[in-house]
Amino acid sequence: MALQDMTLGELWQLFPIVLESHNPEWKVWYEDARQELLQVISEACPEQSRRNSLIAIHHIGSTAVPGIWAKPIVDILVELKPTADIDDVAKSIEDNGWIRMSESQRRISLNRGYTIHGYAKRVYHLHLRYEGDNAEVAFAEYLRLHPDVAKEYEALKLSIWHKYEHDRDGYTEAKTKFIKQVMKIMEEPILNAHNKEEHRPSHTAEHLLNQVMVRMFGCERSKNAHIERKKSKINYNLNVAPTPTQIEEIEARMNELIQQDLPVTYEYVTRDNIPEGVKLDKLPEDASETLRIVRIGDFDICPCIGQHVESTKEIVFFHITSTSYNDGSFRIVYKVKAE
Numbered sequence: 011m012a013l014q015d016m017t018l019g020e021l022w023q024l025f026p027i028v029l030e031s032h033n034p035e036w037k038v039w040y041e042d043a044r045q046e047l048l049q050v051i052s053e054a055c056p057e058q059s060r061r062n063s064l065i066a067i068h069h070i071g072s073t074a075v076p077g078i079w080a081k082p083i084v085d086i087l088v089e090l091k092p093t094a095d096i097d098d099v100a101k102s103i104e105d106n107g108w109i110r111m112s113e114s115q116r117r118i119s120l121n122r123g124y125t126i127h128g129y130a131k132r133v134y135h136l137h138l139r140y141e142g143d144n145a146e147v148a149f150a151e152y153l154r155l156h157p158d159v160a161k162e163y164e165a166l167k168l169s170i171w172h173k174y175e176h177d178r179d180g181y182t183e184a185k186t187k188f189i190k191q192v193m194k195i196m197e198e199p200i201l202n203a204h205n206k207e208e209h210r211p212s213h214t215a216e217h218l219l220n221q222v223m224v225r226m227f228g229c230e231r232s233k234n235a236h237i238e239r240k241k242s243k244i245n246y247n248l249n250v251a252p253t254p255t256q257i258e259e260i261e262a263r264m265n266e267l268i269q270q271d272l273p274v275t276y277e278y279v280t281r282d283n284i285p286e287g288v289k290l291d292k293l294p295e296d297a298s299e300t301l302r303i304v305r306i307g308d309f310d311i312c313p314c315i316g317q318h319v320e321s322t323k324e325i326v327f328f329h330i331t332s333t334s335y336n337d338g339s340f341r342i343v344y345k346v347k348a349e
């Protein structure tokens with residue numbers, strides 16, 4: 011049987027999703043393929059090779075990001091000048107043992123290393139594009155420059171790996187939300203992004219305060235909060251106004267948690283795999299298949315895509331500036347001492 015006679019299901023059995031820790035050899039695989047492709051493409055469109063800087067070849071995907079686990083498949087993106095005939099170029103590459111995988115009008119994908127016996131030693135995906143159609147290049151670059159984001163991406167992939175081991179479309183789909191989020195951050199001008207960024211200590215205090223209030227008063231987490239560096243306001247639905255002693259206790263408990271220096275950690279879960287104690291009512295229905303869960307020590311757990319401190323001591327001190335109670339709504343105005 012040849013690969014092209016197999017059903018998608020059979021192919022996914024033969025080529026499961028496999029993740030491996032970063033392998034420095036991937037860079038060598040890429041370099042070898044790059045040399046070969048430069049040669050092949052130059053021969054296919056000599057007018058481009060005469061000014062050889064016109065062919066751009068990039069190493070993209072997770073194998074191009076040091077330090078994170080990845081599918082051991084090297085992704086390569088080639089940008090052709092508008093004068094090139096993408097189909098001609100693809101044919102030349104096919105003559106060199108690559109297999110055409112998919113195509114649309116201005117894009118052709120090829121691969122190498124898929125055999126009837128499974129993966130070959132080196133496996134490649136090649137994305138043939140026209141100049142400028144290259145968002146993946148910036149994405150890989152962003153991950154290289156932001157190791158914390160790269161680690162989040164890795165954690166997401168590790169969490170969905172086994173669920174989608176034999177379902178490559180599902181695996182790709184589950185990563186899409188994250189990739190789109192990162193792309194959106196990348197598009198925002200830096201100044202803007204900076205202004206919009208939440209004050210991490212104040213926002214992390216919001217998580218803690220929600221849990222303190224749930225435990226002390228049996229209420230819901232706040233659905234109405236305005237968090238800022240200088241002054242944060244947050245409302246809780248309570249049947250009775252808390253007493254001054256209780257308000258003091260809220261503050262005391264908060265500062266105790268801050269002193270405990272609880273770590274803030276992240277995990278990615280699929281919607282049908284939500285840890286106990288996590289409520290999803292604050293999330294929109296279409297929030298995505300995969301959720302980011304934020305834990306603060308063993309004290310609090312909550313889905314959130316915001317930015318947080320690494321551990322609670324960074325909040326330094328929590329101070330309630332004022333409170334008010336109106337018609338079942340208890341408002342706390344607070345500030346934190348962190349910079």
Ligand SMILES: [Zn+2]
Nearest residue numbers: 314315316317
């Ligand atoms: Zn948060």
